[in-house]
Amino acid sequence: MSRPRAHLVVTGSELVRGERTDLNGPFLARQALALGFEPARISIVGDRPDELAAALAEGVRADLCLVSGGLGPTHDDRTLELLCRAAGVELMHDPELEARIEGISRGYAERTGRPYAVYAPGVRKQALVPAGGFAVGLAGTAPGILLPLPGDRAAIALPGPPNELKALWPKAIAHPAFAPLLRRAEVPGRRVLRFYGVGESLVASTFADAGGDGDGVEVTICARDFEIHVDLVVEPGEQARARADRIEQALLAAHSEQLFSRDERPIEELVLELCRARGLTLGAAESCTGGLVGGRLTSVPGSSDVFLGGIVAYANTVKAAVLGVPAETLAAHGAVSAETAAAMAQGARRVLGVDVAVSVTGVAGPGGGSDDRPVGLVHFNAVGPGGALAQSWVVPTDRETIRRRAGATALHLVLQLLSGV
């Protein structure tokens, strides 16, 4: 692969200790990838100078070094000092930048009624720019810094608060001094195949039979709640494109019935869109998932025109009283049964007044399993104007996984019902 390499350095003690999840690394990685860089590493370090210095020393060896955090006004914000040391340049005072930051800080001082002297040392610190580098803009009083490096390479340092980082990123990459590096990157092609109901090993063996990775095509195969996500990253050029075509065709030929999408939208979005296209409303009856199916569907903005609501029927009393599951069905077959799942879906359709309803009932564990109904047994039913579709599986894992997979299966069952598979 000939993509210029990007190394991301994220600093924050709460991040390296796992007390907060880093969002800047993933954001910058997606941005770099879209520009044609290969995000090769994300290094998360705390504010200990030796750890940050080591990470930056490695970072500046990449074609593009992206740094998040450590640009604040206090003494433990050392990113620029250590970046300069890693790049072998001086940190210089920028009087024009200081004037701008001072203006903002005097505004703060006025609003808070504190003397400007409180802010002055921080202002001087934040007005330091690496020699040969540029302040590309300000977020609050923190500048975004672009530092061109020898060999058409560059480092960009941005403030840690995600909204400030996102605000300054476009200014950094639009700066004229970034253009030489940008010209080295070619935006790669990307192809996406999403399968459901086929094993990861089987997809991997189809892929291996088609020749595997190489020649400008990188493939990742990733299992996620019974979905198999196949991503092809394709270098520019005829040869790579032809190879990607062959791999894609081999996968489609072998697993055409399991293909459910060729883009990255999650299943809840596909379900909502298919319902919308058919003019159908949707509802859910959930037992072991406890609301996760509704939660996923309503995570999509604008879902309210399709998804009208759901019944979380966790207790049998609710299955009977709200969904109208007959007492004899519960008595004869139990709450976790194909019969109860069917009655739940029909009940939800009626009670919620929806065109299509899907139900889930299962044993999520860790307790509550039996020989007849082990932990990991889940029954599903989807019912619509054209008929119904039932499914069940037993995959004993942990409670969280069983519930998450059950939610995914319920959504795929609706897709299958409406696709007439």
Add this chain to the structure above:
Amino acid sequence: MSRPRAHLVVTGSELVRGERTDLNGPFLARQALALGFEPARISIVGDRPDELAAALAEGVRADLCLVSGGLGPTHDDRTLELLCRAAGVELMHDPELEARIEGISRGYAERTGRPYAVYAPGVRKQALVPAGGFAVGLAGTAPGILLPLPGDRAAIALPGPPNELKALWPKAIAHPAFAPLLRRAEVPGRRVLRFYGVGESLVASTFADAGGDGDGVEVTICARDFEIHVDLVVEPGEQARARADRIEQALLAAHSEQLFSRDERPIEELVLELCRARGLTLGAAESCTGGLVGGRLTSVPGSSDVFLGGIVAYANTVKAAVLGVPAETLAAHGAVSAETAAAMAQGARRVLGVDVAVSVTGVAGPGGGSDDRPVGLVHFNAVGPGGALAQSWVVPTDRETIRRRAGATALHLVLQLLSGV
């Protein structure tokens, strides 16, 4: 601080490209910290052998190298091969481990009706263990690996799926071969304070007034969905303990009314426990959260004796037909109003036959806001045998944040109702 240094290496192309957010690094960092290690760096790399090799070469220089991912059966799962190269040991075939993995894979083959030959190459690959290392257990067919290193150091490699990693982690650190490194770490004391309904800056200023960090006490203050999580990490020794006592007392004195917990159990667990102790059943009526409140409550094993169910009343038709919200309430005050929230909670209590019900209705956005009812406005109501409690807030952020915070608020409202606050 003299804590042994931990370096975490997380592998996954989808992680380094920002297509998925890494959860294993933060989990392992928190675990390492709790054992007395200092999480010094998290390196996230893809499955390119050169990048993974470089990260592992650095990783094995730390006292503890924790590796996540790349243990699967496919060609691009190269963690053990490269870990062995970094540590200078051979990768050996383990016939006993192969027999165990084969047993599991034959079970898969039977259930899926596929020939075992499809699985055989993956089984052979997953039965490789570094010389001098140990398979500490299996998650599915993926082993967790412990590799002791010279100088009472160690590397631990675990599968990438978070639930598998979490399942194997306790087995790795309980292995006798990990004991020498564990003895080098001194488990720090840990104190936890959880506040709700007070600002992060106010807690931070109380903490600063009490003397701040130092003298063997490290404090992190972290805001999470309106909760303020304060964690004290306390080095062994009398001096640090006394200092931690002073900080703890200052925080308790200033914010006693906002304290809701002194341990790490999530709010859903506290709510279920309080209901259980009072012999009360619980239900929910959700609009903008779409099932997330039920989803959180049912994430807790054994929740079924307290939580009977919920109504996801996303559409007004469902609010009226299922929850019995009067048409005139909806017409006069709108779906997002204190009046509708109250009627939803009362309806849920009646329809679900529960002692306590909580409701949520709001504008999660990004569309659907108005001057009267802006994006980020959410109304809540909790009703129980002793009365009702209403709440509302307007905090315009993004859809996901609004929904997550609304779910947390609903749970805290139940806690407040039952605590008589």
